[in-house]
Amino acid sequence: MPTTAPRRRGRAPVLVLVVGLGPTLVACGGAGAPGGAGGPGGAEAPGSSSSPAATASPEPGTSPGVSPSYEVGGAARAAVDTMLARRAQAVRERDEAAFLATVDDRDPRLVAQQRTLYANLAQLRLARYDYETTADQLLPDPVRRAGPREPVVRFQTIERTQVADALTGAVGNVVRMTYVRRAGQWLVGRETAPEPVAGVPGQLRPWFGGPVDVADRGTLVVLTDAADAGLADDLADIVEDAVTADAALLQVEPDRQVLVDATGNGPAVRLNTVDEEEAAAIYTGVFDLDAQGHRTTSSGGTIRINPDLTAAELTGDPGLLRHEVVHLLLRRYTGAxxxxxxxxTAEYARWYPLTTSDLRVAPELWRRVQAAPRQLPGAGVFQLDPAVNYLVSQAAAQHLLARGGPVALRSLLEGYRTGAAAGTGPEDGDLTDRLLDDVYDTTEAEVVDGAWDALGRLDR
Ligand SMILES: [Zn+2]
Known part of the structure; x- marks a missing residue:
């Protein structure tokens, strides 16, 4: 929304690159709780729309060479599990030949896809890589060039990947692989991307898709499309600088443990807004999954960048990552x-040392800011007009930081965390009233007044 986003007064050209694009929102999803809304991204739950299909023919009428599935039982699954164990071991030991030996090599497209998958994984230091299946049989995908008497089957399959140091545990992904038995041996006969489930952000799987580049800085690992030569290192530099700057600004410990996914692979980054605008970037937690595809334990955090942003747009707006890095640095407060x-706070850091009085807004946005309800925007209304609510929130944070600096801000954050631990949710107005009184000797009404004072100084 080029007409509504704030622009830097005077020195606009750099920012125009970012705010002039479709994805203008800097979003931050916060980590979804384990077992929280929705299942895994792209998960296809057993028994859901793709019904268990132990003996069904795969998609009648599709390509020739697709064979009907035979009745396959426990013996087949045990054999598939053995093959998957060899495949995972091949990834861990960087044995391409052993990996490709698990792939049906009659289908050149499959082989090319799997070579890329292997090459991408081989660039990562992996603390863990393995698969788990369940007995649930899903509708198999067509296996190209399979013989007429070769059984195919698709078990519910979870892939677990832990990028060493960057993730604290394995990220679980439901993967969609159809297995084919050829000459007595079970092989991967087809792999496709799982369908996205509406409204549920997908988990992280940047290694599946096109070729990637990796910048490995220990706990900070950045993945980009290989076509964006040099971008991974540039982004790693930008994230490292953002961590240093944000940690100094907020007086918190630097934290560089994060996996940055700037590839075009995997499920799209999407923020649900009324106008369906996509987020420019998002910080989110990732999780392991159990065999049924439900989230279990936290595996750390990731910054995911909208692949529609070009390399020049990304590197031209370091503020984008300064915003996301605030969420990284404050992750102990996630959900609280x-x-x-x-x-x-994230927007404050994004623009720092500029303040709201340095930002230029279009008349249309100015009008909406003036018409907005005089309140601190809660989660329930935030996405109704994110452009306004990011500004209001920035102005409120700016007001509090002017009043008490980072020390008081930390007390406020800790107060919310203590409240959350005691079962009081972050949107509880009584908690906010009490904390503002305890920490700042102020009221929400005063913070709102301070915020709108600052918003009154927006350039328009
Ligand atoms: Zn955010």
Missing amino acids: LPMWLSEG
Whole structure:
């Protein structure tokens, strides 16, 4: 929304690159709780729309060479599991030949896809890589060039990948692989991307898709499309600088443990807004999955960048990553903070040392800011007009930081965390009233007044 996003007064050209694009929102999803809304991204739950299909023919009428599935039982699954164990071992031991030996080599497209998958994984230091299947049989995908009497089967399959140091545990992904028995041996006969499930952000799987580049800085690992030569290192530099700057600004410990996915692979980064705008970037937690595809334990955090942003747009706006890095640095408070506070702090850092009085807004946005309800925008209303609510939140955070600096801000954050631990949610107005009184000797009404004072100084 080029007409509504704030622009830097005077020195606009750099920013125009970013705010002039479709994906203008800097989003931050916060980590979804384990077992929380929705299942894994792209998960196809057993028994859901693709019904168990132990003996069904795969998609009648599709390509020739697709064979009907035979009745396959426990023996087949045990054999598939053995093959998958060899395949995972091949990834861990970087044995391409052993990996490709698990792939049906009659299908050149499959082989090319799997070579890329292997090459991508081989660039990562992996603390863990393995698969788990369940007995649930799903509708197999067509296996190209399979013989008429070769059985095919698709078991529910989970892939677990832990990028060493960057992730604290394995990230689980439901993968969609159809297995084919050829000359007595079970092989991967087809792999496709799982369908996205509406409204549920997908888990992280940047290694599946096109070729990637990796910048490995220990706990900080950045993946980009290989076509964006040099971008992975540039982004790693930008993230490292952002961590240093944000940690100094907020007086918190630097934290560089994050996996940055700037590839075009995997499920799209999407923020649900009324106008369906996509997020420019998002910080989110990732999780392991159990065999049924339900989230279990946290595996760390990732910054995912909208692949529609070009390399020049990404490197031309370091503020984008300064915003996301605030969420990284404050991750111990994830889920405990009201949205205006986490987003406001992130926006404050994004623009620092500029303040709201240095930002230029279009008349249309100015009008909406003036018409907005005089309140701190809670999670329930934030996405109704994110452009306004990011600004209001930034102004509120700016007001609090002017009043008490990073020390008081930390007390406020800790207060919310203590409240959350005691069962009081971040959007509880009584908690906010109490904390603002305890920490700042102020009221929400005063913070709102301070925010709108600052918003009144927006350039328009
Ligand atoms: Zn954010």
